[in-house]
Amino acid sequence: MASQQHLSTIKGAKVLMVGAGGIGCELLKTLALSGFQDIHIIDMDTIEVSNLNRQFLFRKSHVGQSKAKVARDAVLRFRPHVSITSYHANVKNQEFNVDFFKQFSVVLNGLDNLDARRHVNRLCLAAEIPLVESGTTGFLGQVTVHVKGKTECYECQPKPAPKTYPVCTITSTPSKFVHCIVWAKDLLFVKLFGDKNQENDLNVRSSDPASSSDHAEDVFELKKDETIEQYGRRVFDHVFGYNIEVALSNEDTWKNRNKPRPIYIRDILPEEPTNQNGNMDKICATDEQSLISAMTSIGMKNPQEIWSLMENSRIFTEAIVLFFTKRKKDVGNLSFDKDDQLAVEFVTAAANIRAASFGIPMHSLFESKGIAGNIVHAVATTNAIIAGLIVVEAIKVLQNDLNKYRMTYCLEHPSRKMLLMPVEPFEPNKSCYVCSETPLSLEINTSHAKLRDFVEKIVKAKLGMNFPLIMHGASLLYEVGDDLDEDMVANYAANLEKVLSELPSPVVSGTILSVEDLQQELSCSINIKHRDEFDEEKEPDGMVLSGWQQTTLEKGDSSKTSLGNGESTSKALPSTTDANKNDDADIVASGTKRKLEEASSGVDASSSANEANSLKKLEVLDDDNDLVVLDDDGDLVTNKKKRLQ
Numbered sequence: 149m150a151s152q153q154h155l156s157t158i159k160g161a162k163v164l165m166v167g168a169g170g171i172g173c174e175l176l177k178t179l180a181l182s183g184f185q186d187i188h189i190i191d192m193d194t195i196e197v198s199n200l201n202r203q204f205l206f207r208k209s210h211v212g213q214s215k216a217k218v219a220r221d222a223v224l225r226f227r228p229h230v231s232i233t234s235y236h237a238n239v240k241n242q243e244f245n246v247d248f249f250k251q252f253s254v255v256l257n258g259l260d261n262l263d264a265r266r267h268v269n270r271l272c273l274a275a276e277i278p279l280v281e282s283g284t285t286g287f288l289g290q291v292t293v294h295v296k297g298k299t300e301c302y303e304c305q306p307k308p309a310p311k312t313y314p315v316c317t318i319t320s321t322p323s324k325f326v327h328c329i330v331w332a333k334d335l336l337f338v339k340l341f342g343d344k345n346q347e348n349d350l351n352v353r354s355s356d357p358a359s360s361s362d363h364a365e366d367v368f369e370l371k372k373d374e375t376i377e378q379y380g381r382r383v384f385d386h387v388f389g390y391n392i393e394v395a396l397s398n399e400d401t402w403k404n405r406n407k408p409r410p411i412y413i414r415d416i417l418p419e420e421p422t423n424q425n426g427n428m429d430k431i432c433a434t435d436e437q438s439l440i441s442a443m444t445s446i447g448m449k450n451p452q453e454i455w456s457l458m459e460n461s462r463i464f465t466e467a468i469v470l471f472f473t474k475r476k477k478d479v480g481n482l483s484f485d486k487d488d489q490l491a492v493e494f495v496t497a498a499a500n501i502r503a504a505s506f507g508i509p510m511h512s513l514f515e516s517k518g519i520a521g522n523i524v525h526a527v528a529t530t531n532a533i534i535a536g537l538i539v540v541e542a543i544k545v546l547q548n549d550l551n552k553y554r555m556t557y558c559l560e561h562p563s564r565k566m567l568l569m570p571v572e573p574f575e576p577n578k579s580c581y582v583c584s585e586t587p588l589s590l591e592i593n594t595s596h597a598k599l600r601d602f603v604e605k606i607v608k609a610k611l612g613m614n615f616p617l618i619m620h621g622a623s624l625l626y627e628v629g630d631d632l633d634e635d636m637v638a639n640y641a642a643n644l645e646k647v648l649s650e651l652p653s654p655v656v657s658g659t660i661l662s663v664e665d666l667q668q669e670l671s672c673s674i675n676i677k678h679r680d681e682f683d684e685e686k687e688p689d690g691m692v693l694s695g696w697q698q699t700t701l702e703k704g705d706s707s708k709t710s711l712g713n714g715e716s717t718s719k720a721l722p723s724t725t726d727a728n729k730n731d732d733a734d735i736v737a738s739g740t741k742r743k744l745e746e747a748s749s750g751v752d753a754s755s756s757a758n759e760a761n762s763l764k765k766l767e768v769l770d771d772d773n774d775l776v777v778l779d780d781d782g783d784l785v786t787n788k789k790k791r792l793q
C-alpha cells in the first residue's frame with residue numbers, strides 16, 4: 149500500500165517514458181495504476197503483428213499505427229483522468245533537447261538499443277534529471293538507477309564489444325552453424341543484393357592467387373545472355389563448388405580439420421528447362437514485399453522443419469529469382485533484416501548449404517532467423533516484473549531516497565530462493581568520458597586515415613554522437629547542423645575526404661582534438677597518437693580508442709553486476725554474430741568499485757573489495773553458456789541458461 153507521502157510524490161511527478169514496446173506497455177499501465185498523473189511517451193515505431201503477443205495494449209486492428217499513441221489511448225480507456233502525452237518520434241530528434249528533458253521529474257527507459265540508451269543517458273546528465281534504465285532478454289532482466297553525481301551513469305561501465313569472428317573462420321573454416329549464418333548474411337547476401345562496392349571477403353583466397361581472382365571478378369554480375377535462374381545456378385556453383393575447391397587446394401588448412409565437400413547444383417537439382425523470356429509471374433502472384441516468399445512459391449510451409457539439401461538449394465535459387473524479379477528496385481541497397489521474409493529464407497538456405505558442405509548440422513528457418521537476428525524470444529512476465537521494478541525505483545528517486553536505490557537483476561533461475569538480485573548502486577566512474585569528462589586517446593595512422601574514418605568509426609560509432617563538432621585548437625574541422633551556410637557545408641565535406649595530417653589544421657601525433665555534441669551537451673578531448681600499422685583481425689577499424697577501459701576483471705573480486713549492454717528490451721543482442729553464445733544476456737561482473745554508501749560515509753575505498761565479497765557475485769565463465777553465481781559463502785551455484793530454441 150502506498151503511503152500518503154508516496155501518493156503525493158507520485159501525483160506531483162511528471163514522467164517521461166521512452167519506448168512503448170514490451171517493457172513500455174507494461175510500464176505505462178503500471179504507472180497509470182500506481183497513480184501517476186502526468187506521463188509523456190516517446191516511441192518512433194508503429195505496431196507490428198509480431199508485437200501483439202506481449203504488447204498487450206495493442207490489438208490486431210492497431211497494426212501500422214503509432215505505438216505511443218495507441219498505448220496512450222488504451223490506457224486512457226481505463227484511467228481517463230491521467231494526462232498522457234504521446235510523441236510518435238525518435239528520441240534522438242532535435243526537438244527533444246536538454247530543455248525538453250528538464251521539464252520532467254524522472255525519465256524511464258524501455259528501449260531496445262544501445263544507441264538510443266546512450267543518447268537518453270547524455271540528455272539526462274545534461275538536464276540533471278534522474279534516469280531509470282531497463283532491459284530484458286528472455287528470462288533475464290535488469291533495472292538500474294542513474295542520478296548525476298550520485299550514481300554511475302549508464303555509460304560508466306563500457307558495454308561488452310559485439311562478438312566478432314575471425315575473418316578466416318567465416319570465409320574459409322566455419323565450424324559452427326553461426327559461422328555459416330554470418331557468411332550468408334554479411335558476405336553473400338550483401339554481395340548479391342547489397343552495395344556492390346562494399347569491400348567483401350567472400351572469395352576464398354587461393355594458394356595460387358592468379359587462379360581464383362579472374363574467375364571471381366564478374367561472377368556476381370548478371371550476364372546479358374543468361375536468365376536469372378541460370379545466374380542463380382552459376383552463383384551457387386561458384387560459392388558452394390568452385391570456392392570450396394579453391395579452399396581445398398590450400399592443403400595446410402585441412403591438416404587438422406575435416407575437409408569440406410564442394411557442392412554443385414547439377415548434382416542436387418538437375419538442369420531445369422529455363423524460362424527463356426524471363427517471365428517469372430508464375431512463381432509468386434503477389435507484389436507486396438512482405439508476401440514475397442520463396443517458401444510459398446515452392447509450396448513449403450513449416451518454418452520449424454529442417455530442409456533437405458535439395459530443398460535448401462531450391463529455396464536458394466528461387467530467392468535469387470524473386471529478388472531479381474519481384475524486388476528488383478531493392479537490389480543494390482539491401483542489408484539483412486530479420487523481418488524481411490525473403491532475406492531470411494535466402495540466408496537460411498545459403499547457410500544450410502554451406503553447413504552441409506562443411507559437415508555442420510543444418511537448421512530450420514525458425515532457428516536460423518533467431519541466430520541471424522540475434523533473437524532471444526521475449527518473455528512477457530519478465531517485462532512485467534521489470535516494469536514493476538522501474539516504478540519502485542522511480543518512486544525512490546522522486547523521494548530522493550538515495551540509500552534505498554537499487555540496481556535489480558532478474559535471474560532466470562532463483563538463486564538461494566531469490567529470483568531478483570538487488571545490488572547497491574555505485575558512485576560515478578571517475579574515468580567515464582561521458583559523466584566525468586575524462587580525456588580519451590586514439591591511436592590512428594594520421595597519414596592514411598581520413599577525417600571521414602574518424603567521424604564514422606570513432607565519433608559516431610564509438611562515442612555515439614549525433615551532431616558532432618570537431619575542433620583542433622581554435623580551428624573548426626567539422627560540424628553537423630541545420631543552420632550551416634553552403635560554404636561551410638562544402639568546406640566540411642572537403643575536409644571529410646582529407647587525411648588527418650593534410651587537414652587545414654593538420655592532425656598529427658600529439659594533437660588534442662576536441663569533440664562535442666551540441667544536442668547531447670557532451671564534449672570530450674581526444675589525444676591523437678600516430679601508429680603506422682594495425683592488426684587487421686584484432687583492430688579492424690584501423691584505429692584504437694582508449695582511456696576509458698574498465699579495470700580488468702579479477703575473478704572472485706567483483707562486486708557489481710550488469711546485464712549485457714542492454715541492447716534489447718526483449719530480444720536483440722549487440723552483435724549480429726553471437727546468437728549461439730548469447731553474451732549479451734549474460735550477467736557480467738565489473739571491476740571492484742566503491743559502493744555508494746561507502747563513498748558517502750567516507751569509508752576507505754580499500755575496504756570495498758572485502759565488502760564486495762559479502763555481496764552476491766555474478767560472473768560468466770568464458771566460452772560457456774552457464775551462468776555462475778557465487779553465493780555469500782563463495783559457493784558456486786550454477787544455472788544452466790537456455791540456449792536459443
Ligand SMILES: Nc1ncnc2c1ncn2[C@@H]1O[C@H](COP(=O)(O)OP(=O)(O)OP(=O)(O)O)[C@@H](O)[C@H]1O
Binds near residue numbers: 192240261264717
Ligand atoms: N531512438 C528511439 N526513439 C524512440 N523509440 C525508440 C527508439 N529506439 C527504440 N525505440 C522503441 O523502443 C521500443 C522497444 O521495445 P521492444 O524491445 O519491445 O521492441 P519491439 O520493436 O516492440 O519488439 P521486437 O523488436 O521484439 O519485435 C520499441 O517500441 C521501439 O520503437
Ligand SMILES: [Zn+2]
Binds near residue numbers: 304305576577580
Ligand atoms: Zn559515466
